[in-house]
Amino acid sequence: QKEVEQNSGPLSVPEGAIASLNCTYSDRGSQSFFWYRQYSGKSPELIMFIYSNGDKEDGRFTAQLNKASQYVSLLIRDSQPSDSATYLCAVKEGAQKLVFGQGTRLTINP
Amino acid sequence: DTEVTQTPKHLVMGMTNKKSLKCEQHMGHRAMYWYKQKAKKPPELMFVYSYEKLSINESVPSRFSPECPNSSLLNLHLHALQPEDSALYLCASSQGHSGANVLTFGAGSRLTVL
Numbered sequence: 458q459k460e461v462e463q464n465s466g467p468l469s470v471p472e473g474a475i476a477s478l479n480c481t482y483s484d485r486g487s488q489s490f491f492w493y494r495q496y497s498g499k500s501p502e503l504i505m506f507i508y509s510n511g512d513k514e515d516g517r518f519t520a521q522l523n524k525a526s527q528y529v530s531l532l533i534r535d536s537q538p539s540d541s542a543t544y545l546c547a548v549k550e551g552a553q554k555l556v557f558g559q560g561t562r563l564t565i566n567p
Numbered sequence: 568d569t570e571v572t573q574t575p576k577h578l579v580m581g582m583t584n585k586k587s588l589k590c591e592q593h594m595g596h597r598a599m600y601w602y603k604q605k606a607k608k609p610p611e612l613m614f615v616y617s618y619e620k621l622s623i624n625e626s627v628p629s630r631f632s633p634e635c636p637n638s639s640l641l642n643l644h645l646h647a648l649q650p651e652d653s654a655l656y657l658c659a660s661s662q663g664h665s666g667a668n669v670l671t672f673g674a675g676s677r678l679t680v681l
Contacts, residue, residue: 489668500657500672501610545609553598553617553661553668557609 459484459550463558472567476533480546480558483527489549490529492520494542495560501545504531536565570594571673573658579679582648588676590641590658598622598663599641600670601633604655616641617663648680 460483470476482490488509493501505520507513507529512521519532529548533540546558571592580586590599598617602610615623616635624633630652632644641658655677659670 491669500655500675502672503669506669549668553600553615553623553663554612555668555670560609 459487459548459556461546461548461556461558463544463546463561465559466562467564468561469564469566470536472536472538472565474536476536476540476563476565478531478533478544478546478561478563479528480530481526481528482548484548484550485524485527487548487550490520490522491547491549491555492518492529492531493545493547493557495545496542504544533563538565538567541565571658571660571671573656573673573676575676576674577677577679579681580645580648581681582650584648585644585646587645588643588656588658588678590643590673591639592660592671592673593639594660594671595638596660596662596671597638598661598668599635600659600661601641601643602657602659602672604657604675610657614643645678648678650680653678653680 462481491506492504495501507520517534521530541564543560543562545560547555574589601613604610613627614633619635630647634642655675657675658673661668
């Protein structure tokens with residue numbers, strides 16, 4: 458099984474700053490990458506996904522892929538207290554399976 | 568509001584009980600999933616149904632029995648569970664085609680086994 462690794466944190470960022478979350482993956486052939494946000498006691502919700510062919514920006518969120526070093530990052534600009542959550546990185550394995558990292562707990566301090 | 572509906576939200580059962588978790592989606596998705604999530608851990612895949620056929624079973628114990636009556640419904644039948652099976656059970660669906668295969672999760676069913 459592919460491996461996906463994240464620093465479990467907690468990562469503490471002041472409000473208004475940029476939060477940077479990273480995820481490394483083991484399979485060089487991976488082509489689809491996902492970031493999910495999970496609030497405590499809730500289910501994961503998709504923030505964004507990217508393919509191996511490029512980065513993506515959506516509002517305050519940017520996902521970037523570094524294929525050479527096999528890591529994916531999520532940048533959150535102008536961090537808000539409502540961004541405090543656990544962020545799960547996932548990599549697609551085969552046609553239907555997602556392999557999740559352990560998640561990084563992010564805290565935005567007002 | 569989530570477009571994947573799970574019932575019940577909470578379930579408490581004894582080790583000799585038989586119960587079921589239910590999941591429904593009306594997005595026309597053709598793949599449905601059961602994940603198990605323990606506290607402070609990532610979701611772990613249990614089963615995948617694709618076009619109403621079981622396509623992945625991640626070596627889940629037989630005390631968990633999935634069922635997909637039609638493309639909109641997914642059940643998880645529970646029997647003779649152990650206390651360590653207490654967890655959040657997440658249903659998800661996806662279009663089921665090739666490509667990104669983005670999962671949409673339901674709100675989950677929190678199971679406690681006494």
